[in-house]
Every structure is written in structure tokens, then in C-alpha cells.
Amino acid sequence: MTPQQKIEILQTLIHIKSVNAHETDVADYLASLFAPYPQAQIEKVPFAPGRDNLVVTIGNPAGPQLGLSGHMDVVAAGDETAWTHPPFGGEIVDGRLFGRGASDMKSGLAAIVITMLEFLEQGTSLAGSLRLLATVGEETGEYGAATLTDAGYADHLAGAEPSGLDQVVYTARGVIDYKVVSTGVASHSAQPENGVNAIDNLMKFYNAVGPLMAKYTKTDPVLGGLLHNVDLISGGEQVNSIPAHAELMANMRTIPAYPNQIIYDELEALIDRLNQEPGVQLELSYSYPEEAILGDPQAPLVRLAKQISDDVCQHETQIVGSGGANDGAEFLRAKADFTSIEIGPGSDTSHQVDEYIELDDYLQAIAFYETLVPAFFAQIGQSSKRQ
Numbered sequence: 214m215t216p217q218q219k220i221e222i223l224q225t226l227i228h229i230k231s232v233n234a235h236e237t238d239v240a241d242y243l244a245s246l247f248a249p250y251p252q253a254q255i256e257k258v259p260f261a262p263g264r265d266n267l268v269v270t271i272g273n274p275a276g277p278q279l280g281l282s283g284h285m286d287v288v289a290a291g292d293e294t295a296w297t298h299p300p301f302g303g304e305i306v307d308g309r310l311f312g313r314g315a316s317d318m319k320s321g322l323a324a325i326v327i328t329m330l331e332f333l334e335q336g337t338s339l340a341g342s343l344r345l346l347a348t349v350g351e352e353t354g355e356y357g358a359a360t361l362t363d364a365g366y367a368d369h370l371a372g373a374e375p376s377g378l379d380q381v382v383y384t385a386r387g388v389i390d391y392k393v394v395s396t397g398v399a400s401h402s403a404q405p406e407n408g409v410n411a412i413d414n415l416m417k418f419y420n421a422v423g424p425l426m427a428k429y430t431k432t433d434p435v436l437g438g439l440l441h442n443v444d445l446i447s448g449g450e451q452v453n454s455i456p457a458h459a460e461l462m463a464n465m466r467t468i469p470a471y472p473n474q475i476i477y478d479e480l481e482a483l484i485d486r487l488n489q490e491p492g493v494q495l496e497l498s499y500s501y502p503e504e505a506i507l508g509d510p511q512a513p514l515v516r517l518a519k520q521i522s523d524d525v526c527q528h529e530t531q532i533v534g535s536g537g538a539n540d541g542a543e544f545l546r547a548k549a550d551f552t553s554i555e556i557g558p559g560s561d562t563s564h565q566v567d568e569y570i571e572l573d574d575y576l577q578a579i580a581f582y583e584t585l586v587p588a589f590f591a592q593i594g595q596s597s598k599r600q
């Protein structure tokens with residue numbers, strides 16, 4: 214494939230508005246690229262209408278397995294008039310390609326797809342099975358990865374999130390987003406004894422939860438400490454009515470020292486305790502929590518990714534942790550003995566206006582993955598022979 218063809222694939226992906234939905238349009242386009250190769254097994258794994266994950270498998274099914282993952286959704290463009298280059302235009306100026314997803318992460322997705330297409334085109338014989346895991350809904354909860362994990366698609370995994378090629382992410386924070394709904398009884402504020410103030414009761418939770426989470430003082434040497442923030446709060450109808458409804462939402466960033474279950478137990482015990490008080494009616498729910506990824510900086514896949522990125526890109530690659538959760542956490546659920554890394558092309562403009570990718574970085578990422586895959590299979594093959 215020529216560099217121009219590789220760039221056109223990325224531009225086509227940018228043109229598809231897969232903003233927190235419509236990933237099937239991306240999946241269909243990617244599937245069409247693999248269609249000329251009968252040896253590629255193409256499967257769509259539905260999550261919801263219009264939201265299909267795509268799984269493409271090539272190589273030797275009897276050998277070791279490596280997954281290459283990327284998400285097909287992007288975050289909203291926001292105020293499109295604030296963009297100098299239209300968010301779905303894929304314009305190229307001075308070696309930079311602009312558009313929503315240029316960094317996070319249609320360039321990474323295109324890089325792993327093109328890696329596989331070039332193996333097919335060149336008839337490269339792979340010692341193992343290489344699997345594209347193109348997911349839906351990463352930006353809002355990794356539920357595509359959850360669907361694929363439940364369907365049994367997880368293996369060793371290299372994700373192409375925009376770490377920049379000079380960083381390999383091997384450990385990541387987890388996430389717990391939770392919501393507390395307080396239900397009271399409305400009454401005229403002149404007769405508060407006839408009502409139950411839902412805001413007052415929600416505040417009991419709010420005041421207790423901060424000190425409770427502050428007890429978790431362990432810090433991870435790479436990721437830092439546990440983070441807990443109440444980020445949304447609402448309640449009440451009007452100023453002369455006792456409020457019957459109030460709610461808050463909080464975001465937690467967890468670390469491997471504290472598995473999510475510890476936090477769930479703590480939150481649920483607090484809710485139960487408060488619900489014993491007269492009139493208090495609080496309800497707790499979670500949306501798409503993710504476990505932190507412990508990871509091992511010495512794992513073969515981590516070391517290999519660093520070494521190859523150093524060689525291919527002529528820079529010093531750092532082995533780092535990530536403050537954000539990613540699909541790797543979801544895939545990790547499936548296996549105990551499992552390494553997950555993230556390394557992919559990107560710039561510091563992800564989720565921003567005038568998001569872009571340097572075309573040189575994008576093309577280098579393809580070269581990186583094309584070197585990593587056979588090297589990984591060779592290394593895994595050797596270590597299994599030694600055993």
C-alpha cells in the first residue's frame with residue numbers, strides 16, 4: 214500500500230461521524246477493506262442497533278494469539294464553528310491531518326487495520342493468530358470490549374490508544390462512576406413537617422462519603438492515589454417546595470491496590486446505614502465500572518514494544534501508567550495470565566478542537582505494528598518451547 218492510500222483510509226474514517234454511536238458504519242467500511250482476502254475471517258458482534266463491534270482474524274489459528282484493539286467511536290466535536298479545520302473533513306495542512314478522532318483514535322485504528330491488510334497483501338506467513346478487535350462505545354464505558362470479552366475474544370492485547378509512540382502504557386487506573394438518588398416527599402415549605410427533604414438526605418451521603426474515601430491512602434508508585442470527585446448534583450423543583458428528588462454523580466479513579474469490590478462494599482454499607490435513619494431513601498447505581506490494570510513492566514510484550522518503538526522511531530520509549538481507563542481493563546477480565554499494553558500514534562489534542570495527527574507519526578505507527586506482531590509471535594513461540 215502506498216503512503217497516499219494509507220492516508221486516504223484514515224481520511225475516510227474521519228469522514229464517518231461515529232460520535233458515541235454509528236460504529237457500524239466504521240465496521241462496514243473496515244470489513245470492506247478485508248473483503249478481497251478470503252483467508253480473513255470477518256465477524257460483526259452486535260452491541261446495539263447501529264453499534265457493531267468488528268472482529269477480523271488472520272494468520273495461523275494453531276499458534277499463539279495476539280489481539281490488536283482500537284475503538285471506532287469518537288467524542289462529540291462540540292462547537293463546530295470553533296474548529297479551523299472542519300471536524301469531519303480530514304484536511305491535511307503542513308503534514309498534519311485534522312479531524313475528530315485524528316488522535317483518539319482513528320489513526321491508531323487505521324494503523325492496526327493497515328498492518329493486517331499489508332500482511333495479507335504481501336502474503337506474510339504469521340506464526341500465530343492475529344485478531345483485530347474494533348470496539349464500540351469506548352469513550353463512554355468500554356461496553357464494546359465488554360461484549361467481546363463476554364463472547365470470548367480476549368487474548369494478549371496491544372491497543373492503539375494515543376499514548377504517543379514514545380510511551381508504552383502497561384498499567385491503568387480503573388473507573389467507578391456512581392449515582393445516588395435521594396427520594397423524599399414534597400410539601401409546601403411552610404409545612405416541612407409534612408414532607409421529607411430529599412436534598413437534606415442526599416447531603417448526609419455527600420458529607421459522609423468524602424471522609425470515607427479519604428481513608429484509602431495507599432498510593433500506586435506509577436498511578437498515584439485513589440481519586441473521588443462528586444461532579445454533578447441536582448435536586449428540588451422550586452424555592453417554596455420541600456424537594457422530593459435530589460441526585461448526585463461521582464467519578465472515581467481506582468488503583469490496583471483497591472479492587473473495585475472494596476469500594477462497592479464501602480459505598481453500599483454507607484447507603485444501608487443512612488437508609489436506617491427515618492425518612493432517608495437513597496439508591497445507589499453504577500455505570501460501566503472498570504477495574505484498574507496492574508500490569509507488569511517486565512512482561513515480554515511490554516519490553517518488546519519498547520524495544521521495537523525505540524528501533525523503528527529512533528527515540529527513547531517510556532514505560533508508563535495511564536490515568537484513564539481503556540478497553541484493556543475489559544479484556545483483562547477474561548484471563549489471569551494476560552498482558553495488555555497501549556501504544557499508538559497521537560497528539561495532545563485528543564477530545565479538543567482542531568484535533569490532529571502528524572502524518573509521519575501515523576505512518577511510523579504502521580511500521581511499528583508491522584514489526585511488533587511477528588516479533589511477538591517469535592518470542593512467545595520461543596518461551597513456550599522452553600517450558
Ligand SMILES: [Zn+2]
Nearest residue numbers: 317318351374
Ligand atoms: Zn480513546
